[in-house]
Amino acid sequence: METTIAEAGPFERVVTVQIDNSSLETAKDEAARRLSKDLKVKGFRPGKVPRKVVEATVGADKLRSEAIDVALPGLVAEALTEADIRPAATPSVQDLRDTDAGVEVDVKVTLWPTLDRVPLYEGRKVSVDAPQVEDEDIDEQIDRLRDQFAELEDVSHPVTEGDYAVINLTASINGEAIEDLTATDLTYPVGSESFVPGLDAQLMGSTAGSIVKYNETLPEGMGEYGGKEVTFQVLVKAVRAKKLPEVTDEWVEEVSEFETIDALRDELRRGLAEHKLASVRREFADKVLAELVDDMEIEIPGGLIDAEMEFQIHRFLHRLGEQNIPFTDYLRITGQDEQAFVADARANAERSLSVRILLDAVGESEGIEVTDAELQEAMAALAASSEEEPEEYEQALRESGQIEILTGDILRNKVIDRLVEVAVPVDENGAELSLEGERDDADRTDEAETEVEASAPAEDAATEDGD
Template identity: 30%
Template structure:
């Protein structure tokens, strides 16, 4: 077999391959055997039809087509290995010559990973938010905990802001009660915004037994998006009572004996959260600067596939779980279709460039993924998917996605290398040292995963 490679552009090549006909022998034998099992010829037992009879009855062309289809992947793979290219996706194959008994010639055009020169990242500098936990932050945190331990007591008065009311609801569109437009015994906290627009104004001032009618656009159900006439009846009013902020509350709501200890713990937790946010912010900003330094061409077909994958995942998985259509989502986001298309393409370009650049750094720095790093990553991915680690691991193995997880961790390690080399200062001018963060690699893997999305730039041969 002879092959040659021609570079069409930085991300696409054309392989030209010539195969002597004798190298098709195994595939020809397999083709005759396969056709033998599929056809019957009078006078011959199934599977025992001579090759010459198959040629006469069904045509040599059918045999050659079967043999070539069987052999092409093998010859293509050999040509790829010989040319030392890294193909992305499936090739476009064109058979240019097929002479029976003499020669098979074909071309294969395929996208390839571009050659990337890792830029000098030692001079990257970024600024991040300073870690500041105020007394107001502590009070807000404790108040949220206090809200969780609020009690409700029935009252014989008109409903007011913050009260918990029990409601019976009936929704009509064009004068007809909707099939799913009746709900009884609905508990609602006035002012929470968890039900229909306009319901707060309707129920405030009503006592138990009071009714009101208002118009509201339905947020879901069979008449989603339509204006409905909603009748609401208040069947009970209850006032929410918050516990006193004292040591007794601290003992009720936590493992601490005093309110001061509870507040100190809240401060520590908020500092840890802000520290994590700061590290994530540093990783994101360092990655942005790193990408700006590099020249990274993006294959057109790969970009098209990535954009389509992101749209599909959003529309059929994320929005589907929330019961939202893409049109409704864009309406809620205040975006036009054109803005959504542009944003999705920009995110896809960034995701592909991130994979290319960090994969190149992984190779250059010879970064290896240890078993404990992979295990930690698997546990986190399992938790975010709602599956047990065993279930997630089984699904990963069965789906052949172990290399994908290894790639995610490796890119996280690569980004961590760049972040450690960068200068990170906070808004107070203080240098931020992220090297002591035990979860730095896993946090970096999360940052990379958020940028690259679920799609994986895979090599296929």
């Protein structure tokens, strides 16, 4: 087989393969079998139609085109193996020419990009907020606890935001009652906008005994009444406000496991400190990656970005489907059009690829590897979170070809840990900060699970037509 390979860019190659007439004739037999599965020819079962009959039915050009599709993937795979080239995305046909000897095909192959120079990361100073817990933070937590145990009491003042109105509400269209929008003795939190449109604004300033009547057009998403004008009538039976409990040692002992206010505040401070530290560590890691990506000198092939974007969009649409959310509804709810959605998806795809290229380069530079013990530990954790037996989960990963993907995810997480370790967090004034603290194992499991689901398309996919 005659094969030539030419550079088409830093990470792109054009592989030209020859399909001789003999190979093409052999491929026509398989092509005829494929085409016959969709043919209905009297006297023959689907898939059993003779080649000559298939050719007479679909035409010689169609059979030849199908034969090329049959022969090409194997020839391209053979050529790439001989040249030790591993595609990072599905190879695509760029050109096809007839020759006296058969057919000559140009196939573009995209390689996984590598960095000539890894941006400086050791000792890099990155600014983040200091993970400090202020007294105001603790006061806010205590106020939330007080709010949970607050009692409602009747008040005489007009309704203001944050009050609770006890109401009877009726709704009708042209005098016909709508039972689904009717409520009796409903204690409604004013300002929450959690029931029918316009209700909160109408209740503001009302008092016990007030009767409010108004018309409102319902949003399109509100079932059979969406887009229709509805008449609402509201009777305000009472106005109530929250009475917060006084913070005393007795109250603390009653509503928590602590006996004193000081003990409760100490525990809240400890928990908030852990939470803030974890949050700042994540922010630090994100900023380190962002700065290093910005410093990268690399042009990612458009074909690779397209493949990653298509994969991410496909996964996203699948998840929307699982939630029974039409794509058009999603665009309407988020206030964007399809063009903006695709542009955002492309930017995210390029960002995702850039991060992976960076982490691969740093991992190679640092000599970071994944041990068998680390792989087994990650699979056991993922199996436990999926409530599956470890052996069955591992077998499923191997059969689906995701062991390599999981290994890569673990490796990249280790690289991120290394970057966080050697970069230097500083505050807004340039003073170094300490972000020491162990990452939660659950965080690692979640990361690995997310990456396994969100991995890029398989690198050794079959050849597809570029038309």
